[in-house]
Amino acid sequence: ARLLEKIRILLQQIDDVVAQENACIENTTTEFTPSMLTDMISELKASLENVPPPSDKEEKKAKRQKTKQIKVLESHCEKLAEYNRHMRILGKRNSYSKTDPDATFMHMKEDPMGNGQLKPGYNLQIGTENQFMLDFGLYHNPTDTLTLIPFENSFHERYNRFPLEGVADSGYGSEENYRFMDENGIEAYVKYNFFHKEQRADKYVTNPFKQENLYYNEEKDYYVCPMGQHMERTGVRHYRTESGYIAESVAYRAARCEGCPLRCMCFSSKSKRRTIEVNHRLKEYKQKARERLTSEKGFKHRGQRCIEPEAVFGQIKYDMGYKRFRHFGKDKVTMDFAFFAIAFNIKKMCAKIKNQKMTDKNYKNIRVA
Ligand code: SF4
Known part of the structure; x- marks a missing residue:
């Protein structure tokens, strides 16, 4: 400019x-x-x-x-x-490396200098089942939120169907991701931010001033503040997310906050009346996700998540020492990792067969194709 x-x-x-x-x-x-x-x-x-x-x-x-x-x-x-x-x-990125124009500068988990140094890299996403890599994708954006939809689409391209269930951490819990999974018949076991906070019976859950804890009258569309005052709907705001998705939030405002004895605990902004903004669709999706995640199956998936993709990443990076790509350019890096993923799955399969042989008395019948 x-x-x-x-x-x-x-x-x-x-x-x-x-x-x-x-x-x-x-x-x-x-x-x-x-x-x-x-x-x-x-x-x-x-x-x-x-x-x-x-x-x-x-x-x-x-x-x-x-x-x-x-x-x-x-x-x-x-x-x-x-x-x-x-x-x-x-393109849509905010940086790129001169040595590998396809790589974007990102914060790495390994930070030996301790200064949050940015390094050129790719955001690698993997989908696993029983620690076998089912799919992988390399993305330019450092945040995970925007990678879920393209990753699910790549899964569909590969297998001609979407997975029946999707388990992911809170980095993926956005309205558009929930919506995508809902519309494509994927049962979402995806956490959202504050999920863990909600699960603990601490100040967060019991704080009556938190927006999430205010009573909502769905029929007449108003909230009730801790002082018992109705917070009426005042307007709707549409906003575009980084990926271009248009989300909608509704504003509710208290009629009068002057002289309220709870004012100092209720809100800190300088405005005279408290206003809250609620994304109803996201609220619904979060409710659904909460029910799923706290169900018996949800507990099982949550317990398994840390021994599924996280364990695979651990094996890749620390057991096998695969911490850096050896090529430049997205195509070559994709090829690099694809070979690695094939080798990884074969190794895993051999280990499984070996274990099975040790436990299975009829191991002679096992044939390796
Ligand atoms: S400050 Fe306003 S919104 Fe908060 S409790 Fe008092 S009247 Fe209700």
Whole structure:
């Protein structure tokens, strides 16, 4: 943006005629492109050549200045082309590595310097069952939330169906992920943030001022605050998430908070009345997830999650020492990990067969295809 502003000012200084001809120069919203600037530069050069030779000192000085300005414009044009190239590679990311343009800078779990150093990498997602890798995916975004839907879609591409059940940690518990799983018949055992806090009978659960603990009258659509006052619906807000999903939240406001003896415990903002924002759809999904996660099957899945993908990651990174990709570029890294995943599954299968042989008396009947 700063470069575009510099170009805009420079063009106005160089030649008023060009500035008038290109009304876009005045329009601060116009984005200059390198090709547009190249045309302007050649136009300016041509006009400078057509000027009769300077006769006095003043004219010579003016010509020198104009030539210098055109040179500056040329360097700005080159810079703009370079920035555009960077932006094209960047896409929706906010960083990329010069040695591997497909890799994005991320915080790594291993941080030997202890300074939160960012390193170029890929967000690797794996799906496992009985510690066998069923699928994997490499993503540019460092947060897990945005990887669930593309990962489920890649599973569908591979197996021509979605998994029947999906177990994941709270990093994946967003409205769009719950919705996706719901619409595609995947039973979601996915935690959301504060799930663990909710499960503990501590201050969080018993705090009557928490929005989650306020009474809601579904029929008449109002909340009741701890003082017994109705909080009426005041409006709806739509917002777009990072992935482009449009979520909706409803605002409720207390009628009057002045003079309330609970004011200091109720809310800390400077506004006169307490306002809360509720995403009803997400609330419903969370309720469903809570019921599933606290059911018998949910307990089993939750217990198993730490010995499923986490154990596989542990084996990959610490037992087998596979901590870095050995190639550059997403395609090559995908190939790198695909070979590793195949070898990992074969190793696992051999270990299982070996264990089975030891326990199975009829092991002679076992055939390895
Ligand atoms: S401060 Fe307002 S919202 Fe909070 S308890 Fe008092 S009246 Fe209710």
